[in-house]
Amino acid sequence: MEWILAGLFALSALLLIISFVSSRKESKERQEEIDILHITNMNEINELRDMISNIEHDIEIIVNKAGIELPVQERHFLREVLDLYKRKYSIDSIARKTRMPENEIRQIIDTYIAPKSERRKVANEN
Structure with a gap:
């Protein structure tokens, strides 16, 4: 009876360790996905800022060439x-x-x- 309880306790400890390892691996994968999405979004935001800046410069050039104040x-x-x-x-x-x-x-x-x-x-x- 004592051996059965000790065996069940050891098995539960082993399953707990396996659970922690697998959840840690999953959380790292999720974090990598989040990081990739964040980098992609930041790149898109930077591209949009560049486009807006170019449009602002184009408008400035057109206004100056047209002589409109x-x-x-x-x-x-x-x-x-x-x-x-x-x-x-x-x-x-x-x-x-x-x-x-x-x-x-x-x-x-x-x-x-x-x-x-x-x-x-x-x-x-x-």
Whole structure:
């Protein structure tokens, strides 16, 4: 009887050790997967930052070549109006949000966003 209890105790200790070893191995594999995903995400973020930086430089070059100087506040205002319009806000709601008359908002949108039919004509002419 004593030998059976000692044997069961030894077997349980052996199974406990095996369990710890296998769980440690699994956790290392999971950690490696997480590290790989983290590195991949960081690389993608760096690529996006580079792309954004290039776009900002391109815009700066275009603005300087065109000789256009807009105050920072006006540029932010135009960006907000165009962003709201592209997110399908109505002209009325954009006017209310920016506290500007609807006709001014309509003029801004018409200036920067060409109607689709005109875009097709230009694309088909080339």
